[in-house]
Amino acid sequence: MDDDLGAFIATLPKAELHVHIEGTLEPELMFDLATRNRIEFPYADVDSVKKAYEFSNLQSFLDIYYQAAAVLRTAEDFADLMSAYLSKAARDGVTRAEMFFDPQTHTSRGVPFAEFMEGFASAQAAYADRISSGLIMCFLRHLSEDDALETLDQAEPFVDQIIAVGLDSSEVGHPPEKFARAYKKARSMGLRAVAHAGEEGPPDYIWASLDLLGAERIDHGVRCLDDPNLVKRLAEEQVPLTVCPMSNVRLKVVDRMQDHPLIRMLEAGLKVSINSDDPAYFGGYIADNYRNAATALGLTHEDLKRIADTSLASAFGAA
Ligand code: ADE
Ligand code: ZN
Numbered sequence: 001m002d003d004d005l006g007a008f009i010a011t012l013p014k015a016e017l018h019v020h021i022e023g024t025l026e027p028e029l030m031f032d033l034a035t036r037n038r039i040e041f042p043y044a045d046v047d048s049v050k051k052a053y054e055f056s057n058l059q060s061f062l063d064i065y066y067q068a069a070a071v072l073r074t075a076e077d078f079a080d081l082m083s084a085y086l087s088k089a090a091r092d093g094v095t096r097a098e099m100f101f102d103p104q105t106h107t108s109r110g111v112p113f114a115e116f117m118e119g120f121a122s123a124q125a126a127y128a129d130r131i132s133s134g135l136i137m138c139f140l141r142h143l144s145e146d147d148a149l150e151t152l153d154q155a156e157p158f159v160d161q162i163i164a165v166g167l168d169s170s171e172v173g174h175p176p177e178k179f180a181r182a183y184k185k186a187r188s189m190g191l192r193a194v195a196h197a198g199e200e201g202p203p204d205y206i207w208a209s210l211d212l213l214g215a216e217r218i219d220h221g222v223r224c225l226d227d228p229n230l231v232k233r234l235a236e237e238q239v240p241l242t243v244c245p246m247s248n249v250r251l252k253v254v255d256r257m258q259d260h261p262l263i264r265m266l267e268a269g270l271k272v273s274i275n276s277d278d279p280a281y282f283g284g285y286i287a288d289n290y291r292n293a294a295t296a297l298g299l300t301h302e303d304l305k306r307i308a309d310t311s312l313a314s315a316f317g318a319a
Helices: 003-010 027-036 046-051 058-071 075-091 103-107 113-126 145-161 176-188 203-213 222-226 228-236 245-250 262-267 286-297 301-314
Strands: 014-020 094-101 132-140 164-168 192-197 217-220 240-243 271-274
Touching (some): 003 286, 014 075, 014 217, 014 271, 014 286, 014 301, 027 046, 027 075, 075 094, 075 113, 094 164, 103 113, 113 145, 132 145, 164 176, 176 192, 192 203, 217 222, 240 262, 240 301, 262 301, 271 286, 271 301, 286 301
Parallel strands (some): 014 094, 132 164, 164 192, 192 217, 217 240, 240 271
């Protein structure tokens, strides 16, 4: 690794706007929590877990990711998860983190809403002097809208702890319009709105996220390049796109980092940030994403500074 580049990236103030807290669960912590909670685990050791991280697409990743989340049970578990992430993010120069969490992954296993909210809050408070942070509650799009509405009801007592709603999980076949009522309700509760769109799904899902959900940022959005009218709109309206280069390579959205459309997106005047998505699964945290993209795509220090400044300007909260 180029040490100068590494040092430059680590000291560049930046926001992380696209990270799933459940996607920061490292295999070591996974094993510790399985032991602590006496949960049977289908892997013998950390190495065999890491070997399973060969993904052919988004779904092949999600299957393992949801299974692994089953080790998270108590407020202490969620606090340990959050602390581990915030410490790595601060190390990487993140001054503001807006993190997704998936309540349905936990409530469906009988974990009460209060358990994870309490754990998250205690870790966020412990790190508040080093990193500003906020939570984005995601609806799992493979589940029904009624389930999302029920989740919003459960979130009501904790709404002050949440800045926005998002939409994640299996994209294709679960278009944004399925969640129009849930987003309307969330916005009426004072929550901001973002949505995963155009990761594997078509540009239409980006249009619908903007027009039918009121999404203020698009998570991924790389497939916007298939639709010149959409690119024009995203550039004109300066809609933030939270791009995750290492995720896109590992989930085979792009073949190789050298082929990543980030350069074309920057050239089109799009408001692009670099993020890690699920760093424990995709081989690196946010600084690794900056460095790998910079090396493969020939990004200059000025390019990286522009991207980091864009991330801070795209955040809902202050650093
Ligand atoms: N959940 C966690 N990571 C995701 C991704 N990259 N796309 C959709 N849902 C996700
Ligand atoms: Zn994501």
